[in-house]
Amino acid sequence: MLQIDPDLLDKTSPSPYRDAMLHGYRWLRFTPQLEQAFRQFHVDTHMSRLRWAGGMAITLFALFVLIDLTTLPSTVWERTVPIRLGLIIPAFAITLWLSYQQRWRAYLQWAVCLSALLTGLGTVGVIGVALARDYPLPYEGILLVALFIYFIASLQWWHALLINALILASFLIMESALQPDTTLQLYHGAFMLTANIVGATGSYFLEYSTRTTFLVNALLHELAEHDGLTGLYNRRAFNTHLERAWRQAQREQRSLVLAMIDVDYFKRYNDYYGHAGGDKVLQLVADTINRHARRPLDIAARYGGEEFVLLWFNPASQELPHMGEQLRNAIAVQALPHMGSELGHLTISLGLAQRAPGSGLTADDLLKAADEALYRAKQAGRNRVVVDIPGHTP
Numbered sequence: 001m002l003q004i005d006p007d008l009l010d011k012t013s014p015s016p017y018r019d020a021m022l023h024g025y026r027w028l029r030f031t032p033q034l035e036q037a038f039r040q041f042h043v044d045t046h047m048s049r050l051r052w053a054g055g056m057a058i059t060l061f062a063l064f065v066l067i068d069l070t071t072l073p074s075t076v077w078e079r080t081v082p083i084r085l086g087l088i089i090p091a092f093a094i095t096l097w098l099s100y101q102q103r104w105r106a107y108l109q110w111a112v113c114l115s116a117l118l119t120g121l122g123t124v125g126v127i128g129v130a131l132a133r134d135y136p137l138p139y140e141g142i143l144l145v146a147l148f149i150y151f152i153a154s155l156q157w158w159h160a161l162l163i164n165a166l167i168l169a170s171f172l173i174m175e176s177a178l179q180p181d182t183t184l185q186l187y188h189g190a191f192m193l194t195a196n197i198v199g200a201t202g203s204y205f206l207e208y209s210t211r212t213t214f215l216v217n218a219l220l221h222e223l224a225e226h227d228g229l230t231g232l233y234n235r236r237a238f239n240t241h242l243e244r245a246w247r248q249a250q251r252e253q254r255s256l257v258l259a260m261i262d263v264d265y266f267k268r269y270n271d272y273y274g275h276a277g278g279d280k281v282l283q284l285v286a287d288t289i290n291r292h293a294r295r296p297l298d299i300a301a302r303y304g305g306e307e308f309v310l311l312w313f314n315p316a317s318q319e320l321p322h323m324g325e326q327l328r329n330a331i332a333v334q335a336l337p338h339m340g341s342e343l344g345h346l347t348i349s350l351g352l353a354q355r356a357p358g359s360g361l362t363a364d365d366l367l368k369a370a371d372e373a374l375y376r377a378k379q380a381g382r383n384r385v386v387v388d389i390p391g392h393t394p
């Protein structure tokens with residue numbers, strides 16, 4: 001099992017990924033929502049292995065066709081070649097083709113399952129057909145198929161286990177019907193079972209590691225995007241989101257509103273109440289700001305020390321003039337003592353700008369406009385909102 005740095009769990013905020021890490025997943029199952037995301041991750045990370053598996057299976061079975069044709073009597077190859085050529089090779093060819101079709105991606109795992117099952121049953125059929133004609137083929141082929149399914153076919157563990165159980169059952173039935181030598185029957189059955197135990201154990205641990213990698217990736221991603229103190233998005237994540245939202249607003253001909261927010265006299269707050277007290281206030285301000293990012297495309301972030309940003313995607317025009325004021329008020333009404341401020345309690349200043357993409361404007365222009373509005377709010381005495389909305393007079 002992979003050892004996870006406990007710091008990673010301490011530093012990340014609650015999320016389904018963190019919960020899964022804490023609760024464990026020894027049955028190789030997450031919650032349905034996470035399981036779906038994991039399936040996608042599994043397909044994506046194993047895509048090249050899956051294509052190699054498909055190519056390898058087609059090449060090997062084509063080779064077996066040649067071996068059948070050159071070494072087996074016609075009464076046998078007349079039956080084995082159609083199984084290999086008409087069933088197994090086409091199944092893998094279709095799976096390989098599907099792996100290049102984006103729109104069929106959701107069905108890829110099922111296609112691999114079906115190919116694996118057909119390969120196993122087909123191989124049992126080949127051995128049975130030859131046995132029925134008194135021409136015993138080496139049974140080791142079916143062992144290889146079992147290991148191929150566990151390790152190379154890129155199937156999830158439960159799927160590989162189920163398919164191999166079906167193949168094992170069909171092999172045992174075929175042997176009991178066609179294998180005259182009971183000692184060999186026992187010997188083959190024992191080896192098949194052993195191969196399955198080895199394969200299932202090995203692939204269990206492999207999938208366990210893949211699941212751990214999936215969770216660690218998500219947690220690291222969260223750490224890289226969030227500010228450690230407040231839990232809000234950090235500046236880099238915000239800039240990425242802003243660019244994306246700007247493009248979306250351009251496509252949909254919508255506007256964006258950006259509020260640049262700064263805690264008033266925060267240096268004095270730190271001096272008076274200590275750095276730890278300052279940290280607590282930043283968390284409180286962050287929570288309040290975050291509550292004002294209500295829609296899916298809205299985002300609140302910590303932009304720098306005591307500076308925050310809040311982006312609203314296309315707010316209704318009648319709400320717009322009051323949005324900044326509501327936020328300013330939400331902090332002011334909490335009346336947190338701030339002895340370093342002339343008002344005696346904690347306040348924030350806001351610069352609020354609205355822009356619609358077009359006529360050469362960029363997301364940077366929106367940021368600059370909000371920043372200038374904030375500067376004016378500070379100059380005008382703090383604890384106020386200055387808006388820069390085209391066509392709006394304060």
Ligand SMILES: Nc1nc2c(ncn2[C@@H]2O[C@H](COP(=O)(O)OP(=O)(O)OP(=O)(O)O)[C@@H](O)[C@H]2O)c(=O)[nH]1
Pocket residue numbers: 229262263264265266267268270274275276277278279282304305306378382
């Ligand atoms: N406690 C704490 N303080 C921080 C953090 N990041 C930045 N600061 C402090 O925030 C203060 C910002 O001070 P200034 O930029 O002078 O702003 P201000 O005192 O709020 O003045 P105005 O913005 O003009 O009202 C500095 O003293 C920084 O040390 C942090 O994470 N925690």
